[in-house]
Amino acid sequence: MAEDLLRVRNLSTRFFTEDGQVNAVESVDFDVRDGEVFGIVGESGSGKSVTALSVIDLVESPGRITSGEIWYRNPDLAEEVREDNPDAVDGDFVDVRRVPENVRRALRGPSFSTIFQDPMSSLNPSLTVGEQIAEAVEVQRRARSNPRSTRSRTQGFGLGNLLTSTLLPSQGYVSDESRAEAIELLEQVGIPDPAERAEEYPHEFSGGMLQRAMIAQALAGEPDLLIADEPTTALDVTIQAQILDLLRDLQEDTGMSIVMITHNLGVIARMCDRVGVMYAGEVVERGTLEDVFDDPVHPYTQGLLGSIPDLDDPAPRLQPIEGNVPDLYDAEMENRCYFADRCPKAMEECLHKPPEFDTETGESREDFADRAASDHGAKCYLAQHEYDPSQALPEGYFGSGTDEAKSASGTARGDAASEDEEVSADD
Ligand SMILES: Nc1ncnc2c1ncn2[C@@H]1O[C@H](COP(=O)(O)OP(=O)(O)OP(=O)(O)O)[C@@H](O)[C@H]1O
Ligand code: NI
Numbered sequence: 001m002a003e004d005l006l007r008v009r010n011l012s013t014r015f016f017t018e019d020g021q022v023n024a025v026e027s028v029d030f031d032v033r034d035g036e037v038f039g040i041v042g043e044s045g046s047g048k049s050v051t052a053l054s055v056i057d058l059v060e061s062p063g064r065i066t067s068g069e070i071w072y073r074n075p076d077l078a079e080e081v082r083e084d085n086p087d088a089v090d091g092d093f094v095d096v097r098r099v100p101e102n103v104r105r106a107l108r109g110p111s112f113s114t115i116f117q118d119p120m121s122s123l124n125p126s127l128t129v130g131e132q133i134a135e136a137v138e139v140q141r142r143a144r145s146n147p148r149s150t151r152s153r154t155q156g157f158g159l160g161n162l163l164t165s166t167l168l169p170s171q172g173y174v175s176d177e178s179r180a181e182a183i184e185l186l187e188q189v190g191i192p193d194p195a196e197r198a199e200e201y202p203h204e205f206s207g208g209m210l211q212r213a214m215i216a217q218a219l220a221g222e223p224d225l226l227i228a229d230e231p232t233t234a235l236d237v238t239i240q241a242q243i244l245d246l247l248r249d250l251q252e253d254t255g256m257s258i259v260m261i262t263h264n265l266g267v268i269a270r271m272c273d274r275v276g277v278m279y280a281g282e283v284v285e286r287g288t289l290e291d292v293f294d295d296p297v298h299p300y301t302q303g304l305l306g307s308i309p310d311l312d313d314p315a316p317r318l319q320p321i322e323g324n325v326p327d328l329y330d331a332e333m334e335n336r337c338y339f340a341d342r343c344p345k346a347m348e349e350c351l352h353k354p355p356e357f358d359t360e361t362g363e364s365r366e367d368f369a370d371r372a373a374s375d376h377g378a379k380c381y382l383a384q385h386e387y388d389p390s391q392a393l394p395e396g397y398f399g400s401g402t403d404e405a406k407s408a409s410g411t412a413r414g415d416a417a418s419e420d421e422e423v424s425a426d427d
Contacts, residue, residue: 002033004073005224005257011068013054021330024050026281032225037251037258039268042278045325048261052227056112057104069095109140109221117230119210122217123202129213130198131173133182133220138174140221185216190246208239229261244271269293277301280326280338287376297359297378300339341398347391349381357383
């Protein structure tokens with residue numbers, strides 16, 4: 001079995017808004033192994049993007065990581081920070097939350113890189129594609145040779161924008177070497193005539209080609225982990241498939257790991273080795289693709305999988321489940337299974353928050369220090385025992401009925417009102 005590259009433990013991220021505290025990510029655990037594609041899937045608003053942003057420390061105010069550990073396996077880094085930050089090191093792993101900020105920031109690019117749905121969030125319209133990829137190459141090279149000096153260089157969202165706007169000459173190539181490397185990268189991501197295309201501006205590229213250019217930029221630092229947040233959602237289906245194949249090929253060539261965030265179960269099925277299903281800020285089920293797709297335990301996963309549309313199907317991606325993702329205001333979150341109000345198998349015990357159970361043994365694996373018996377876990381009592389209809393919650397318990405029942409159960413915000421929103425969960 002491949003080794004873990006990343007171990008995320010008990011990660012929680014909150015937004016402290018004027019309307020109250022939003023528990024966007026709640027006690028999330030997952031691992032990403034060497035050279036695998038790990039999928040994160042779930043309806044809109046389930047916390048996928050905030051989880052990714054938390055890993056790369058790009059959560060913006062009023063958001064903040066409030067707890068958790070993010071262990072990244074990197075022997076060189078472990079060596080480098082061990083003396084000053086002994087608590088941050090465990091063998092070859094470094095808890096990136098416990099290293100100084102400049103060290104953590106320096107990981108963006110050479111260790112963790114990102115691609116998003118919108119290539120223009122990472123590409124600068126006023127520079128040629130080649131110039132800005134060359135600059136990414138150059139910056140990563142400098143970062144590698146002096147990791148502690150990169151504070152201002154890798155700061156901010158869209159690495160590319162920042163690099164191109166603030167720190168290097170704004171026109172032209174830094175060196176022939178980086179130019180050559182940029183052209184090589186463009187070739188690697190399947191852009192034909194890369195030397196000519198390098199001289200063009202982003203607006204001269206088609207959507208698919210722009211996506212490839214953004215991937216080239218993201219690969220400039222030779223990252224260990226590429227986080228891809230809905231990378232193909234905006235593209236038409238043929239191009240989508242090409243980009244996904246490209247990512248898979250690049251993953252195999254480089255040995256990097258990919259975290260693939262998507263609404264699209266077809267994308268997960270096509271790309272991923274292992275998968276985590278998110279609901280209301282939690283990873284409610286995780287395991288190998290086969291575990292989760294062939295043998296789902298959580299009724300939420302079962303609901304999502306109700307139909308698996310294939311990639312050629314441009315229709316909505318997830319099976320609609322009646323009801324809504326809660327909006328995650330702390331004041332409205334009860335200490336119960338968050339899915340219980342939509343769950344066809346909700347039982348009385350679901351009014352207490354379930355721990356994560358190992359689906360093989362049915363035992364709680366809350367204490368992740370001892371590695372679980374199987375790789376397949378679910379935060380649902382049905383992983384522990386069979387559904388017991390005699391324990392079923394009475395119909396209307398969560399207030400699809402009277403207002404009184406509604407306020408009694410505390411599910412405050414529009415269960416029915418925005419029902420159609422989640423169906424088209426593909427923004
Ligand atoms: N800047 C912010 N301020 C307040 N709340 C936020 C902010 N950013 C995200 N959230 C909240 O965090 C929760 C998780 O959002 P997130 O973007 O991670 O969902 P997602 O699963 O990526 O959804 P989508 O599939 O639509 O991209 C949501 O309830 C969202 O409203
Ligand atoms: Ni998102």
